[in-house]
Amino acid sequence: MPAKLKKSYKFALRSSLYITIISGAFVTLLLYLFSIPETAEVYWKVLTVFVLANFLFCFFIIQFRVERFIYKRVKKIYDDVSLLESTSFHQQPITTDMATLTREIEKFAQGKKLEIETLKVRETYRKEFIGNVSHELKTPLFTVQGYILTLLDGAIKDKAIRKKYLQRAAKGVERLIYIVRDLDMITKLEVGDLHLDYEVFNIVEVVENSFDLLEMKAAKKNITLTFDMVYEDPIMVRADKERIQQVVTNLMVNSIKYGKPDGTTEVSIENLIKNKVIVRVTDNGEGIEKQHIPRLFERFFRVDKSGSRKEGGSGLGLSIVKHIMEAHNEKIYVESVFGIGSEFSFTLEKAEEPQNVSAK
Structure with missing residues (x-):
């Protein structure tokens, strides 16, 4: 003193x-x-x-x-x-004591410097995001425009060409709607405008529904969709069933998209702690390089810019997964070894008895 x-x-x-x-x-x-x-x-x-x-x-x-x-x-x-x-x-x-005042000013100056650096990172992300949105929307827009202009130039008189071009234009419009719908969902999740309807349901049944939904998509690459074991008893959880169905489906679609032909997508459900379960979606696909993992859940981020676009999709699947889990106050994890495979997992609140509870 x-x-x-x-x-x-x-x-x-x-x-x-x-x-x-x-x-x-x-x-x-x-x-x-x-x-x-x-x-x-x-x-x-x-x-x-x-x-x-x-x-x-x-x-x-x-x-x-x-x-x-x-x-x-x-x-x-x-x-x-x-x-x-x-x-x-x-x-x-x-x-x-000017030294004390100098330290105080330096401390706040460092805080401002950090804030400016954060803003620069956000600005970079914003520019990249706008560029990605433009690219994602430009492709189907130009596709639709090209087919329509071709029809207007006289191809509409040919019945076979007319039907084929209209079908392709419809696919382009469908892709646009898909992107805009996913963007709208992410925006609502971010601002808290998308309400969750909580209920108690069997997570095993949700995974089985995703298996049935994606069976044909997996068959194109001869990828096997399977559980790690036979789940004879239901595993009850409390969450928004429709949104969790979307999470499971998106993770499995991502697994199939980047999975190797003749590979496997395996789902396991385990007790994590007393009131939590963890759902794991594991594949033996191409894996993800370590430097890409921190950005996996960004909007429109793709590890393989060219190959992934051939597979279709909005590029928003993992971002939607992240936002849905955050809306549930749950965690989403990813582990991957390049050339060996990846594992995405998320936690859910465990429920003892099937009892419908709606909360908004």
């Missing part, structure tokens, strides 16, 4: 000492020149009192004035650059 006080009031102490020495020397000189020898002892007592009083007076005046000066000037700097709110400034004692 003494060291802190000494450091805090160093300027005022030194200044007071200098003024006291100079003024004391001047008064001493006057006393020496004009004092009467008989009263010298009284004069020296007066001089001692003067020196002490002068030192204390100077110290308090200088300390007060410097504090006010620093407070007003530095406070104005803080206000101008919006580094510090006035309320938090009043919470700390004001001292004449």
